[in-house]
Amino acid sequence: MKIRLVNAGIFTPVDDIELTLAPPAEGFYWIDADVEDLALLQPVFNLHDLAVEDCLSDEEQRPKIEIYESHYFIVVNSIRFDDEEIFLRALNVFLGRHYIITVTKQKINELRTLKPILWEQEVSSPDRFLYLLVDLVVDNYFAVGDRIEVKIEKLEEDILMHTKKSHLSEIIGLRGEILWLKKMLGPQKEVVNTLNKKDLRLIDDQLQKYFSDIYENAVKISETFETYRDLMGNLREAYQSSIANRANEIMRVFTAITTIFMPLTVITGIYGMNFDNIPEIHTRYGYYGVIGVMVTLGCGMLYVFRKKEWL
Structure with missing residues (x-):
């Protein structure tokens, strides 16, 4: 005090x-x-x-x-x-x-x-x-x-x-x-x-x-x-x-990735079928050709998505 x-x-x-x-x-x-x-x-x-x-x-x-x-x-x-x-x-x-x-x-x-x-x-x-x-x-x-x-x-x-x-x-x-x-x-x-x-x-x-x-x-x-x-x-x-917004952004990315892989899955699904008479199945460079198509298709779709600002 x-x-x-x-x-x-x-x-x-x-x-x-x-x-x-x-x-x-x-x-x-x-x-x-x-x-x-x-x-x-x-x-x-x-x-x-x-x-x-x-x-x-x-x-x-x-x-x-x-x-x-x-x-x-x-x-x-x-x-x-x-x-x-x-x-x-x-x-x-x-x-x-x-x-x-x-x-x-x-x-x-x-x-x-x-x-x-x-x-x-x-x-x-x-x-x-x-x-x-x-x-x-x-x-x-x-x-x-x-x-x-x-x-x-x-x-x-x-x-x-x-x-x-x-x-x-x-x-x-x-x-x-x-x-x-x-x-x-x-x-x-x-x-x-x-x-x-x-x-x-x-x-x-x-x-x-x-x-x-x-x-x-x-x-x-x-x-x-x-x-x-x-x-x-x-x-x-x-x-x-x-x-x-963050959740929507993540879902948009996942959706775009899924969309890109959908046609690739179709291609691999077709060539994964167990049939003898599939076109180009015995082609010497068929594997590399399919891989090239898949890469080109994936990159093309990614370019389109980026250009449209979907990604």
């Missing part, structure tokens, strides 16, 4: 948690904690039991905002994409009048990225800290969306050029990830909308208007992933169509 006094974007470490009970003369306290630290933090800041229970739960938490008497409890999902799987990591935030507590089970990149922004914008209030943090979390969805779009385009190109059976599992896996993410985006969008529209006494009225911009971005993200879902459906259709 790290305790910092933040004033005008400048961080001052605080060693004694008891000092955070009273509002500082200037700035606010930021406590960056793990879930194990809640046992110490709950009695100090009178954190609500249900909020603490949500933080400690192993179940996946949906984004939400809970309003209690002395603080707000906000859950948003940070996103990460490693080209194979999409990960959502819960970021739990307790917002008070003179403090903000961030509680995570894993490291959240947005918290690391936020530090220079706090210094650059000379942040001195916890509600502005919350605004900048949520803004970073939502903006990161755009970056992940761009990477997903690139992956979809590459997958589409691979399917059109060289279709493989493994492509189907990639399509199904990525489509499942997108559907799951789309499902989680709805509650997160509502959280931002609540921060934008609801009268919240711990958030300055002037600052609250800025949440409308984040809400617009959240709506765009939701629409973008809806488009990705449709694109994955199109990819699956393209895969099935490519497989069908």
Whole structure:
């Protein structure tokens, strides 16, 4: 657990948690904690039991905002994409009048990225800290969306050029990830909308208007992933169509080969009959003549098929 006094974007470490009970003369306290630290933090800041229970739960938490008497409890999902799987990591935030507590089970990149922004914008209030943090979390969805779009385009190109059976599992896996993410985006969008529209006494009225911009971005993200879902459906259709075309191409080749060998089979069948009076059967060079006719006939038919683009 790290305790910092933040004033005008400048961080001052605080060693004694008891000092955070009273509002500082200037700035606010930021406590960056793990879930194990809640046992110490709950009695100090009178954190609500249900909020603490949500933080400690192993179940996946949906984004939400809970309003209690002395603080707000906000859950948003940070996103990460490693080209194979999409990960959502819960970021739990307790917002008070003179403090903000961030509680995570894993490291959240947005918290690391936020530090220079706090210094650059000379942040001195916890509600502005919350605004900048949520803004970073939502903006990161755009970056992940761009990477997903690139992956979809590459997958589409691979399917059109060289279709493989493994492509189907990639399509199904990525489509499942997108559907799951789309499902989680709805509650997160509502959280931002609540921060934008609801009268919240711990958030300055002037600052609250800025949440409308984040809400617009959240709506765009939701629409973008809806488009990705449709694109994955199109990819699956393209895969099935490519497989069908490939099968048709193989059958066309087999059909052409069969057609070429049909007259050759007739010739060999005729000269394979056990009759004494077959014309040219005792000819000295009859064997070579028949072979020549068969080769000429086969090559001629192959030429005709290639010219008509049947092969």
